[in-house]
Amino acid sequence: MISLILATITKLVFPLLILFSLHLMWRGHNAPGGGFIAGLMTAAAIVLVHVAYRGKQVREWLPMNYRVLIGVGLALALGTGLAALVYGSAFLEHRFGHFHVPGFGEVELATALGFDVGVYLVVVGVTLMVIGTLSQEGK
Amino acid sequence: MNVVGVIVIPLLAALVTPWLGRLLGRAIGWWAVAASAAAFGLLVSLTGAVHAGAPPAWSVDWPAPDWGMRLALYADGWGWGFALVVAGIGTLICLYAQHYLSDEEPRARFFLYLLLFESAMLGVVLSANLVGLVIFWELTSAASFLLIGFWHTQERARYGAYKALLITGLGGLALVAGVVLMYLATGTTDIRELTARAGEVQAHPWFVAILVLVLLGVFTKSAQFPFHLWLPDAMTAPTPVSAFLHSATMVKAGVFLLGRVHPIFRGREEWFWIVSCVGMVTMLLGAYSTISQLGLITVLYGFGTELAALAATFHIFNHAAFKAGLFLVVGIVDHETGTRDKRLLKGLAKQMPVTAVLGAVCALASAGVPLLNGFLSKELFYEEMVTHVGRGPVWWLWPVLAVAGSIFTFVYSLEIVHGVFYSKLDPHVEWPHGAGHGHGHAHGKPHDPGWGMLGPVGLLAAVCVTVGLWPGGLEKWILQPAVAAVWGAPVEFHVAIWHGFTTPLMLSALTVAAGLVMYAQRHRLGAVQDRLAWGFGANTIYDGALAGLIRGTTWLTNTLQNGRLRTYFWCVIVTVLGGVGLTWGRQERLGVWAAEWTAPAAAEAVLIGLLIAAILAVVARQQDRLVAVIVLGSVGFLVSALYLVLSAPDLALTQLLIESVTIILFLLVLQRLPKSAPPTSPRRERLADAALAVVFGGVMTVLVLAVSAANAARPVAEFFTESSRPRAGGRNIVNVILVDFRGFDTLGEITVLGIAALGAFALIKLRRTR
Numbered sequence A: 001m002i003s004l005i006l007a008t009i010t011k012l013v014f015p016l017l018i019l020f021s022l023h024l025m026w027r028g029h030n031a032p033g034g035g036f037i038a039g040l041m042t043a044a045a046i047v048l049v050h051v052a053y054r055g056k057q058v059r060e061w062l063p064m065n066y067r068v069l070i071g072v073g074l075a076l077a078l079g080t081g082l083a084a085l086v087y088g089s090a091f092l093e094h095r096f097g098h099f100h101v102p103g104f105g106e107v108e109l110a111t112a113l114g115f116d117v118g119v120y121l122v123v124v125g126v127t128l129m130v131i132g133t134l135s136q137e138g139k
Numbered sequence B: 001m002n003v004v005g006v007i008v009i010p011l012l013a014a015l016v017t018p019w020l021g022r023l024l025g026r027a028i029g030w031w032a033v034a035a036s037a038a039a040f041g042l043l044v045s046l047t048g049a050v051h052a053g054a055p056p057a058w059s060v061d062w063p064a065p066d067w068g069m070r071l072a073l074y075a076d077g078w079g080w081g082f083a084l085v086v087a088g089i090g091t092l093i094c095l096y097a098q099h100y101l102s103d104e105e106p107r108a109r110f111f112l113y114l115l116l117f118e119s120a121m122l123g124v125v126l127s128a129n130l131v132g133l134v135i136f137w138e139l140t141s142a143a144s145f146l147l148i149g150f151w152h153t154q155e156r157a158r159y160g161a162y163k164a165l166l167i168t169g170l171g172g173l174a175l176v177a178g179v180v181l182m183y184l185a186t187g188t189t190d191i192r193e194l195t196a197r198a199g200e201v202q203a204h205p206w207f208v209a210i211l212v213l214v215l216l217g218v219f220t221k222s223a224q225f226p227f228h229l230w231l232p233d234a235m236t237a238p239t240p241v242s243a244f245l246h247s248a249t250m251v252k253a254g255v256f257l258l259g260r261v262h263p264i265f266r267g268r269e270e271w272f273w274i275v276s277c278v279g280m281v282t283m284l285l286g287a288y289s290t291i292s293q294l295g296l297i298t299v300l301y302g303f304g305t306e307l308a309a310l311a312a313t314f315h316i317f318n319h320a321a322f323k324a325g326l327f328l329v330v331g332i333v334d335h336e337t338g339t340r341d342k343r344l345l346k347g348l349a350k351q352m353p354v355t356a357v358l359g360a361v362c363a364l365a366s367a368g369v370p371l372l373n374g375f376l377s378k379e380l381f382y383e384e385m386v387t388h389v390g391r392g393p394v395w396w397l398w399p400v401l402a403v404a405g406s407i408f409t410f411v412y413s414l415e416i417v418h419g420v421f422y423s424k425l426d427p428h429v430e431w432p433h434g435a436g437h438g439h440g441h442a443h444g445k446p447h448d449p450g451w452g453m454l455g456p457v458g459l460l461a462a463v464c465v466t467v468g469l470w471p472g473g474l475e476k477w478i479l480q481p482a483v484a485a486v487w488g489a490p491v492e493f494h495v496a497i498w499h500g501f502t503t504p505l506m507l508s509a510l511t512v513a514a515g516l517v518m519y520a521q522r523h524r525l526g527a528v529q530d531r532l533a534w535g536f537g538a539n540t541i542y543d544g545a546l547a548g549l550i551r552g553t554t555w556l557t558n559t560l561q562n563g564r565l566r567t568y569f570w571c572v573i574v575t576v577l578g579g580v581g582l583t584w585g586r587q588e589r590l591g592v593w594a595a596e597w598t599a600p601a602a603a604e605a606v607l608i609g610l611l612i613a614a615i616l617a618v619v620a621r622q623q624d625r626l627v628a629v630i631v632l633g634s635v636g637f638l639v640s641a642l643y644l645v646l647s648a649p650d651l652a653l654t655q656l657l658i659e660s661v662t663i664i665l666f667l668l669v670l671q672r673l674p675k676s677a678p679p680t681s682p683r684r685e686r687l688a689d690a691a692l693a694v695v696f697g698g699v700m701t702v703l704v705l706a707v708s709a710a711n712a713a714r715p716v717a718e719f720f721t722e723s724s725r726p727r728a729g730g731r732n733i734v735n736v737i738l739v740d741f742r743g744f745d746t747l748g749e750i751t752v753l754g755i756a757a758l759g760a761f762a763l764i765k766l767r768r769t770r
Helices: A004-027 A033-054 A055-061 A066-086 A113-138 B001-047 B047-051 B078-099 B109-128 B129-148 B157-184 B189-195 B198-203 B207-221 B230-234 B239-247 B251-265 B269-285 B289-303 B306-339 B354-365 B373-387 B397-422 B449-470 B471-487 B503-520 B522-534 B537-559 B566-585 B602-621 B623-647 B649-670 B683-709 B716-728 B733-743 B742-767
Strands: A096-101 A107-108 B058-065 B067-074
Touching: A004 A033, A004 A113, A033 A055, A033 B157, A033 B239, A033 B649, A055 B157, A066 A113, A066 B742, A107 A113, A113 B649, A113 B733, A113 B742, B001 B058, B001 B067, B001 B078, B001 B109, B047 B078, B047 B449, B047 B471, B067 B109, B078 B109, B078 B129, B078 B239, B078 B251, B078 B306, B078 B449, B078 B471, B109 B129, B109 B239, B109 B251, B129 B157, B129 B189, B129 B207, B129 B239, B129 B251, B157 B198, B157 B207, B157 B230, B157 B537, B189 B198, B198 B251, B207 B251, B207 B269, B239 B251, B239 B306, B251 B289, B251 B306, B251 B471, B269 B289, B269 B397, B289 B373, B289 B397, B306 B354, B306 B373, B306 B397, B306 B449, B306 B471, B306 B522, B354 B373, B354 B397, B354 B449, B373 B397, B373 B449, B373 B503, B397 B503, B449 B471, B503 B522, B566 B683, B602 B623, B623 B649, B649 B733, B716 B733, B733 B742
Parallel strands: none
Antiparallel strands: A096 A107, B058 B067
């Protein structure tokens, strides 16, 4: 049974939630936010879709295996650490710099963001995998 | 770099074997032959440097040089000579195995294990650092486990593999402890330095502990009494594996280490008594020939004299040659007839004359018959035993026992030569072709195999004869540098075939004569031997101990992991309380009351605390699970409000999200539980729980207060505040700590998260399929 009100609102809110979570991750280095929080928010948003639409629809919209996300996230986090070795820095030593992007002005980019994206992916993957297995089990 | 190559070549060759195996198919064995031969060639190219007394060395300050852990290799006379034997026999074994294995067997896997093992063994003998040696040592145990259990569909192979791994693995742990103690005593793990400071080690109060621990490693590995019992069971491996493991490697790793630590430990009474007595008991009880020969070598190292070092080192090389040859001959017989049963195997010389001759040469060398290499080293052994007769009242026992042990060796060697090959052939014997391991041939009579299997045996037999007739060559090229390294200083000696009519020669003659008599009476002897070999029931102890261990761990697991959440909570909380209590007990004062407390937003905090307490009171009385969970969730939201009040927006945000997700998780779990209220524990348990909760809460509160009262000279928070912006380019200190300053921690945490999720996934899915 799908609640029409919940489904409609979810359709509207879901993209905003995802965008907001990405925003949280992006600004995490300088303001409250970061990969962990953003990951939880994304996971919560996807769970909302699950609640509103009952699984099947979600698998159509987001056809992905959450287990893979964990692996990709870990690899990314580890990769940023290893990349530092290539440049002769210590493992996981991050760098940052300022770049001028037309239309945006001065933008600061840090390799730490790559690490944070890794954290984000792992958190999303872990949360959804555990919730997903439990909810399947319940049926 | 050359020394590294010796280890790296077989290792790399092994690692590509699985892929190359698909490409080359049956021919993959030639790849292994080439790799071993390359390692051998590389070793030969080092000859000049070794002989010049400048051992080629290589080292890297990794992984932890400050802790004595560095990877260092060197090829002194001892390591180099041993490596030559390992790589040389390794090459022959690969060649032999290429022809021995049947087409149905996973060939690439076999050579993968074999090359891995060879690489690890070369690592053991070329290590200049004890830590590195121990690591390679354990690798040989692991690789030998795979090799012994190669026919893993057979119960006996699995049993043998586990036994070898357990016994040598336990010995390996003792060795680790010995090395650690030695490091603590001297501050070094470098073998050369330890040798130079042998006096210091021997004078140290821990000497006996170090000695015993190291020797436990040695004795388990080289199958000395009472740890010999893994060896017979390991024979269930494919014959080329047994040939490699029990002639030149594995068991010889123990003997090698004995030679390695010889200059560090020798001269102490404890060394002599432990090593020599264990060796002698092994030699006498080991009716299995490899064990007995290993006992002989061990006895000699225990004596710790120049002559003994020479005899032992010499015998190691001789034993490697004739024992590998013998094993390969047994393999040929097994391969051709399909059985290893001695009662069936008779008079095979008619059908396989070349094999018979080669087998006889190796067996007679093992028996110590003149003009073969085994005779020379056994002669030296007798000489050493006789030399010490005058030292004490019962010292005459040494040569007597030595002769007794050698007679046994002579008898079973004769059994192979006469019994298997040159006795009368039973014309009606039916060979169980295809029995055993599925590599029997379908054709009629057993016959000599092709050169691929005979060649290696022929070469080994040729070595036995050459060394027996002309020991000077081996002496000059290999023995001189090896013995010098074992002794710790250059040694003057000359191995000769003819010494004149000396006592050792008489003892040799006595051995042969007594051996012949005993062989003639072998039927009566067999029964006695069986009783000797199994009478002390070491296997019963092993099996009993193993079963007991499994019973014990089962009991422990069932007691601790009984599935009741209450038990787990009690375990965790009591452990934490104990740990905190122990640590606290050592502090002089708590420091809690002396501190001046500043409490930002105290009023709000107290208010939120009261609210939380009120909600918890409601939860505790709630009978409906669903309501309880949702009400409990509001505690989390209040905590995040507390974070906000205390200006920690990141924490507040995290707490908020975690709380939401946790409630969803909770609800998912709840739908699997019965709707009715959970049964309440008895009053007594609830009171105990309440008491524990109060104590734990109180301790935690005081702990937090104490920690924040402990003023560090410069709070770490200041560092983070100052450096976050300039050094990491971020204004959000919490995030900068997470991804940058403490990035390694975070990496560990997300790894744990991932593993936990996989664990949960596996647990739930597995339960479902059951």
